[in-house]
Amino acid sequence: MADLILSPNFDHADDFYADLLDAHEGLEKQASDALNARLILVLANHIGDNGVLRQALHAAALEQE
């Protein structure tokens, strides 16, 4: 099974972070929540591997190993 990458992997982390904030700029909370949800689904489909996705859910929950 593939391992989830948890070390730095961005080409340009600051650029992505700025793009993410731009995408939410001016949106009401409801529209922002919807955008985040769609983004999660788009990224999850790109990853595709349920094993990696489960690791990602676990990592995002900040649970202790």
Added chain:
Amino acid sequence: MNKIFEVPLYAYQSNPDQSAPAPVRHKVIVVGAGPVGLAAAIDLAQQGVEVVVLDDNDKVSFGSRAICFAKRPLEILDRLGCGQPMVDKGVLWNKGKVFFDDRKVYEFDLQPEAGDQRPAFINLQQYYLEEYLVDRIRDLQAEGAPIEIRGRNKVEAVGTHPDHVRLEVETPEGSYIVEADWVIACDGANSPMRTMMGKDFVGRVFEDNFLIADVRMEADFPTERWFWFDPPFNKGQSALLHKQPDGVWRIDLQLGWDIDKEREKRPENVIPRLKAMLGDDVKFELEWVSIYTFQCRRMEQFRHGRVIFAGDSAHQVSPFGARGANSGLQDTDNLCWKLKMVLDGTAPESLLDSYDVERIHGADENILNSTRSTDFITPKSEMSCIMRDAVLDLSEHYDFARPMVNSGRLSTPCTYDGSPLNSADGLNGPATTRPGSACPDAPLGDGYLLPKLADRFTLLTIDTDAPDQMDVDGVQVTRLALSVKDDPSLALKRRYLGDATSAVYLIRPDQHVAARRDTFEENAFRQAVRRATGKE
């Protein structure tokens, strides 16, 4: 109102058991004359097992109820002699549309798979199925088959014994005692049999109400399944429109939890809802209205000594996915050949424990699927609603999101992976026919494969040799010799051989694969037969 609801289909008549000096003992008593009970009785009677059906009513069930029948149950009904009238009368459909808010987000087309005699689905009111099953019972009786159906015979008490079951039955002429070697309880989700025996029925309750209406109208809606998430005419809820025969349409409207059911059921409240959905100018007539809530749950065990539960009495699912009647028919399909062998003494009683294993596996699969559909259709938290809406919004623009839209995962045949009756897979063949699978169909010249595999153990050989007949400790196995050349459409090759050049399949009387290898090997297949009959 359709008069089929009013005419007794199996009117009460006195029977000799009522005046017998001592309780009469039958081979099998089936409690409940719904689709599952009737199917069980036909299955047994056409194999020569004496059977009596008891039902507290004497008519078909009221309203359309189960309306969507999938391919596998139609194939089972073929084996029971009722498949053709179902397909002749039913509405064939394979297209659907999904709407979200005020717009269509996508449409789908479930093209039938090449090589099957039966379609993926038909829509037909449950009462027609019950009528065809009773017709079949009358035909069997005319042929002298040992089958009887007793209307207005209500079971009031159950006594379980190691070698029989004793029932107290109430009739319009008083009560009587009757006994059976085996009882099959098919008395529905609220099963009085289950209650009388004090058996558990635990699971998840969904706090939601659905209005279900059968509407007769002459409208030019296409023959498609239309599903709405959060439509303008039912804000925050869902809706379904599906066609049945006779110009009747099934409409399901989600109502939410805190409602007054009696009030919502009144025509003066139902009609404005339907007008909002169908448009003011569509003329319609209400045939049946009901409000339902649902649970996803099952009994811990389906077999309790000599009482065996089948259909909704054993397991209950949400209606999304049409997994109720469809799974009940797979229950009796699984049970009846085993019961016949146990009654004949050709298999040990423990064979019946495999009914529990295999059909609990089926029930769990159905509960999982229908629970997931329900969670998608009726999100229970703010975040699950946000995620659901995100899937729907994406599905309008991108293919990838469409498989996630869940308005019901329609019933597909259950594969008994891991069943104790399966032998290890000995063929490098297609996964669709691995041990435990329901045999897929294939066209063979002027007929189809499945009818040739019914009601007995079959050794299906494709382009290889094997004995024409085997006797394995009293179990007869009959060979069906085929060649890939028998099916120019190549469905037989695609489904049973894959990359292999020959194959031998051991197929159970319910058309499930018990074992397979590339060539015949006597010891392996004798062992597989013993295993498939509970002797290993």
